[in-house]
Amino acid sequence: MKQLLLFVSLLPATLLAQDRHLDSLMGTTQPAHGRAYVTGTFKGTRIINLQSVEKAAPGTLQFLIQHRFGAVNGGGYEFFGLDQATIRLALEYGLHRAVAIGVGRSSYEKNYDAYTKVTLLRQAPSAVPFTLAYFGSVVYRGERMALKGFNSGNARLSYTHQLLLARKFTDRLSLQLAPTFVHKNRVLSRLDPNDYYALGVGGRYRLTKRFSLNTEYIGRLPPANRSAPAYADFHNSFSLGVDIETGGHVFQLHLTNSLSMLEKGFITESSESWGNGGVHFGFNISRDFTFGRGKKSKKTW
Structure with missing residues (x-):
């Protein structure tokens, strides 16, 4: 965690420094109003489990299988x-160049989720040093619970807010x-907090035009009571993977200690660790379908 905090403290200064490489990036696009934006920061809408700043382009429907x-x-x-x-199926639609919405269904805990992703700033050479997006989601746990009070609609809900x-x-x-x-309306123990804070770090290194290496780590910030079961009985999420692009598909193959594919799960409820062999093989597959104006524009959002 100390190394993670050191990285966080140094990164803003790095982001604001001049980067001569940006002027010649292959992933820039020149809109009609004249400003060139950097594109293709990540290959998919997720790095592995963690959301990326990428989203479905306007008029594009993305089908995601996890x-x-x-x-x-x-x-x-x-x-x-x-x-x-376990499997999750999701649909994401680009409403606007700055806004996308999505819904999903997971076999794990029979969860239903709905979310939105909004681009607030876009990286541009010599103008904006980074891309900033907001991600927000709500999850409804469909699985029946034996515990009293956990089957009401309000108790089943949890919420996630992220800045990317x-x-x-x-x-x-x-x-x-x-x-x-992350906020959970109902928790299992009186010692457990309803609110959780975490910091995710992710990266991508492109080896070829269609192949890249990805990694991510999500560190949970300790609650006031570190012995609370919801903190002490779980682990931070760490994942390694590769991205492979083939035409309109992106295949993401990875190893992770998190079984859940939703933020409230892999961030706060990863019950296994790499140290004890609790590693899961998994994959994400996405396919984009364009409608209307999406057919006339490249995916540069």
């Missing part, structure tokens, strides 16, 4: 996790910070 297998420490009896699987601060340093390297707030 899959996580069981932990590899299940051994041969569980075929190293392949006997178990990203910079494409060169045509190969991109980094992102994601300060996060």
